[in-house]
Amino acid sequence: MAASIGEYMEERRRECKELSLHHNEHPVYSIEAGSGEKRGRILLTLNMTERANLQVSGVVEIRGSHVHRLEYAYYLVLDGREYWARDFDPIHGYHGHTIGHRRVVAGRVTFKEAAAMAWDIVSQEEDLTGADPIQIED
Numbered sequence: 001m002a003a004s005i006g007e008y009m010e011e012r013r014r015e016c017k018e019l020s021l022h023h024n025e026h027p028v029y030s031i032e033a034g035s036g037e038k039r040g041r042i043l044l045t046l047n048m049t050e051r052a053n054l055q056v057s058g059v060v061e062i063r064g065s066h067v068h069r070l071e072y073a074y075y076l077v078l079d080g081r082e083y084w085a086r087d088f089d090p091i092h093g094y095h096g097h098t099i100g101h102r103r104v105v106a107g108r109v110t111f112k113e114a115a116a117m118a119w120d121i122v123s124q125e126e127d128l129t130g131a132d133p134i135q136i137e138d
Contacts, residue, residue: 005031005040008060008067012042012111019115021046021054038062052078052122054115074114076121084121086114 002008009029016022028043044056058072075085075097085097086109096106109117 002062002067003065004037005035005060005062006037008062009040009042015112015115016044016046019112019119021048021115023047024053035061048076048118048122052076052083052118054118056111072111074109074111074118076118078122084118086117 002011012029024045024047027045028041030041031037032039032041039059039061042056042058042060044054046054046056048054053076055075055077056073059070061068061070069088071089073085073087073089076083081099082097082101083099086094086106087096088094088108092103094106094108096104098104
């Protein structure tokens with residue numbers, strides 16, 4: 001378990017490689033000033049295929065020996081359009097989105113779970129042109 005935001009961010013970098021997700025823009029791993037390396041933000045765009053990427057954002061805080069995700073968003077973008085998402089924010093709680101940013105009920109999801117769900121969708125991308133959003137159970 002990460003003891004600092006720097007360690008947490010290094011764990012995310014390793015996970016991206018393990019999950020075959022590659023940064024396609026300048027990744028942002030920032031530590032909040034004055035937090036004693038206990039709070040930070042991540043903003044990533046991760047390549048999956050030529051047609052798909054996973055956009056990741058989050059605010060995390062380390063309390064004792066535990067990492068708390070205060071906010072997160074995982075957005076699968078296919079052919080330049082938001083296709084599927086899972087979010088947590090203090091206003092709306094846990095939820096998801098489909099094409100057109102239509103909100104749907106969804107539960108808590110980890111980064112690895114969101115990546116696996118996104119890869120499940122992308123693995124079918126040849127059949128997705130003009131398709132309706134795929135519903136994946138949390």
